[in-house]
Amino acid sequence: NAGVTQTPKFQVLKTGQSMTLQCAQDMNHEYMSWYRQDPGMGLRLIHYSVGAGITDQGEVPNGYNVSRSTTEDFPLRLLSAAPSQTSVYFCASMARWNGLAGSPNRNEQFFGPGTRLTVL
Amino acid sequence: KQEVTQIPAALSVPEGENLVLNCSFTDSAIYNLQWFRQDPGKGLTSLLLIQSSQREQTSGRLNASLDKSSGRSTLYIAASQPGDSATYLCAAHRNDYKLSFGAGTTVTVRA
Numbered sequence: 651n652a653g654v655t656q657t658p659k660f661q662v663l664k665t666g667q668s669m670t671l672q673c674a675q676d677m678n679h680e681y682m683s684w685y686r687q688d689p690g691m692g693l694r695l696i697h698y699s700v701g702a703g704i705t706d707q708g709e710v711p712n713g714y715n716v717s718r719s720t721t722e723d724f725p726l727r728l729l730s731a732a733p734s735q736t737s738v739y740f741c742a743s744m745a746r747w748n749g750l751a752g753s754p755n756r757n758e759q760f761f762g763p764g765t766r767l768t769v770l
Numbered sequence: 771k772q773e774v775t776q777i778p779a780a781l782s783v784p785e786g787e788n789l790v791l792n793c794s795f796t797d798s799a800i801y802n803l804q805w806f807r808q809d810p811g812k813g814l815t816s817l818l819l820i821q822s823s824q825r826e827q828t829s830g831r832l833n834a835s836l837d838k839s840s841g842r843s844t845l846y847i848a849a850s851q852p853g854d855s856a857t858y859l860c861a862a863h864r865n866d867y868k869l870s871f872g873a874g875t876t877v878t879v880r881a
Contacts (some may be wrong), residue, residue, distance in 0.1 A: 681867050692774060692859070700867070708868065740813060744867060756801055757863055761814040764856030 654762035663731040671726040673741030681744040686737040703747040731769045772797045776872035789847035795858035802863040850879045
């Protein structure tokens with residue numbers, strides 16, 4: 651399994667440009683989420699999804715859109731980039747515990763390698 | 771709102787010393803608590819997950835404890851090595867699967 655993959659690794663945008671950060675997982679996880687990490691702060695939740703076709707907002711959703719058309723993919727769209735969106739973005743996924751013996755560790759979340767975004 | 775705090779922000783120890791990393795949270799109604807390691811410029815690697823019904827978890831030289839009543843978790847790393855140098859993050863799971871993260875403790879193990 652490749653786990654959680656993210657592309658691109660690095661991106662530089664100009665203010666006002668739009669782009670999509672890609673996230674994919676091959677573990678058949680129902681739950682996926684996007685976080686941003688800024689210096690001196692903990693990771694903050696942007697958007698999350700509990701399954702294909704279902705998305706919801708996290709703590710800092712403004713300026714970002716998501717969709718979940720498949721279980722595997724959860725892209726994050728920046729509509730009109732701003733310097734305040736300069737950050738490192740992480741995608742995460744999780745298998746929801748089903749209570750059966752041998753099932754995945756209860757709600758352990760796995761993270762991708764991140765996308766470092768700079769907005770000029 | 772769940773607030774998670776990690777103190778100190780940075781720690782430097784000589785090789786061989788035991789490491790003690792602290793994590794505190796404000797809402798004791800957490801679902802699980804997860805510890806991560808982050809190397810510079812890299813993603814997060816899951817180290818240990820403690821379920822709310824457990825008091826501790828162990829993996830090799832790592833041991834994490836959870837005391838929900840006092841709002842604390844502690845990560846112990848025995849006999850530290852230079853390869854343990856990294857930032858360690860704790861995250862409290864809420865019942866709705868969302869994570870609340872601390873800002874991390876950056877550890878340097880001196881050879």
